[in-house]
Structure formats: C-alpha cells, structure tokens
Amino acid sequence: MLTDLRIEQLHKEIERVQLLGSPFLESIASLRVLKQIYLRKDLPLFIIVYGMSGVGKDMVIQHAVNLEMLQKVRSCTTRKPRKDEDPNSYIWMNDAEDKKLPTESIEAYEERLTEKYKLIEFSLHDGNFYGINEQSIEEAITNKRSTLIKTDINGAFSLKKLLVGRANTVIICIHPADPHQFDNVIENQRVGENITAKITTALQTTMQTEFIANYIILNSFKEKGLLISQMLLQLIIAMSHNAIRNVTHQ
Numbered sequence: 001m002l003t004d005l006r007i008e009q010l011h012k013e014i015e016r017v018q019l020l021g022s023p024f025l026e027s028i029a030s031l032r033v034l035k036q037i038y039l040r041k042d043l044p045l046f047i048i049v050y051g052m053s054g055v056g057k058d059m060v061i062q063h064a065v066n067l068e069m070l071q072k073v074r075s076c077t078t079r080k081p082r083k084d085e086d087p088n089s090y091i092w093m094n095d096a097e098d099k100k101l102p103t104e105s106i107e108a109y110e111e112r113l114t115e116k117y118k119l120i121e122f123s124l125h126d127g128n129f130y131g132i133n134e135q136s137i138e139e140a141i142t143n144k145r146s147t148l149i150k151t152d153i154n155g156a157f158s159l160k161k162l163l164v165g166r167a168n169t170v171i172i173c174i175h176p177a178d179p180h181q182f183d184n185v186i187e188n189q190r191v192g193e194n195i196t197a198k199i200t201t202a203l204q205t206t207m208q209t210e211f212i213a214n215y216i217i218l219n220s221f222k223e224k225g226l227l228i229s230q231m232l233l234q235l236i237i238a239m240s241h242n243a244i245r246n247v248t249h250q
Contacts, residue, residue: 003196006196010202011179013207014206017175018032030218030219030225030229031216031235032215034209041245044144045240046149046168047170047172047237048149048155048159048169049151049174050205051219052175053182055174055175056219056226056229059230060226060229060230061148063234069145069146071148073136073139075130076092077129077130078094078099078113078128078129079128080094098113109129117131119131120137121151121152121154121155132151134162137163146237146240146244148237152201153201153204156212156213157208170237170240171213172215172217173212173215173217176218177222182199215236217229217233
C-alpha cells in the first residue's frame with residue numbers, strides 16, 4: 001500500500017517536472033530550458049547527464065560519447081579487465097583489499113571504497129563496483145577538453161560543487177516523457193533488487209531537478225522519441241562547445 005502511494009506521488013512529480021522551464025522552441029517541446037548558462041572561454045566544458053532509473057540515459061548518450069569534441073571520464077571499477085580491453089579504459093580497483101569481505105555489509109563496502117579512491121559518485125552493477133573519482137575529474141580539467149559524464153542526481157550536485165570556478169558545467173536531466181514510464185522498472189525488477197530504494201531515488205531526482213538542471217530532455221521510447229532525445233543531447237553539446245569557442249571572457 002505504501003509503495004502504491006509513493007508510485008502515485010512519483011507520477012505526479014514526473015508530470016510536474018515535465019512543465020518546468022520553457023520549451024527550447026515551440027516545435028521542440030521535448031527540450032525544456034531551465035537556467036541560463038554563462039560560459040567562460042578559459043575553462044573546459046563538462047556536460048553532466050543524469051536521470052532516474054529506467055529513463056534511458058545510456059541509450060540517449062550512446063552516440064554522443066563518440067563525438068570527436070568530447071572526452072570520456074575514466075571510471076573506477078572492481079571488475080576484471082576483459083580480453084583485449086584497453087588497460088587505460090578504467091582505473092582498476094583490483095587490489096586484494098578492494099574485494100568485499102564476507103562479513104562486510106554493502107553499505108560498509110561502499111563507504112570503504114569511496115574513501116580509499118575519493119569517489120564522487122558510485123553504483124553497483126552485476127556485483128561490480130563502479131564510480132568516478134576526483135583523479136579522473138582532475139585529468140579532464142587538465143586536458144581542457146569538453147567532457148561528458150553520466151551520473152545520478154547526487155553525483156550531479158557533487159560535480160557542480162567540485163567544478164565551481166574550474167570548469168563550465170552544463171547539466172542535463174533525462175526525464176520520462178510519460179509519467180508511467182518508471183512502472184517498467186517495477187515490472188522488470190531483478191531478484192533481490194530494492195525497488196523501494198529506486199522509488200525513493202526517483203522521487204529525489206524529480207524534486208531536486210529544478211535546482212540543478214540547465215536543460216530537461218523528455219525522453220520517450222515510442223516511435224522516434226529516443227532518436228529525437230539523442231539528437232537534442234548532441235544539439236546541446238554542440239551549442240555549448242561552440243559557444244565556448246566564440247565567447248569573449250570578460
């Protein structure tokens with residue numbers, strides 16, 4: 001019963017966020033503009049993409065990560081390198097002490113690795129730990145190239161705070177075009193998955209988006225909705241990248 005009430009609350013929050021800001025153009029209602037961006041020519045560009053579980057973040061950014069103008073931030077991971085995988089593609093957390101102890105809780109394990117590797121954000125996938133640490137961010141700032149990072153709402157806040165005065169940040173929320181889109185996450189939940197925690201995180205994401213995002217892309221899995229979202233993300237990246245090249249720092 002409590003879960004049903006929270007899902008109903010989430011549906012209402014999703015609908016509320018769909019109306020935040022204003023359309024980029026009347027003909028492009030699926031791109032909402034929330035905050036004006038002030039870009040400095042002398043600072044690198046960070047494109048930060050976040051969104052709730054099941055919204056399609058990976059599919060939306062899958063083509064953007066291959067743009068020549070972008071570099072990808074190296075993540076940390078506890079998984080083993082795959083055959084023929086570039087050894088520099090990840091920061092490998094493969095020391096003996098990086099393994100979860102039999103008596104260690106997931107929370108204690110996350111806290112230990114977060115502290116050791118100075119992780120800004122982290123997640124668990126298929127039993128492997130992934131995260132972005134401060135070292136990767138420092139490398140991206142030093143290289144002074146436009147950078148794309150996929151994270152969650154907490155990671156977006158942490159990155160924005162870390163990058164103040166050191167980089168231009170453009171923060172994009174990938175948001176459901178349909179308030180019932182999140183229902184698929186519930187229907188397709190994996191064995192042992194904490195769906196209550198996912199609902200809580202989704203609510204947190206919707207409630208805080210107006211305080212952090214510059215743009216909202218309303219992503220739909222219907223017809224050409226995903227293709228439109230991919231194109232809109234690349235449009236934002238191109239506009240931001242070109243604006244830095246043309247802006248005059250005062």
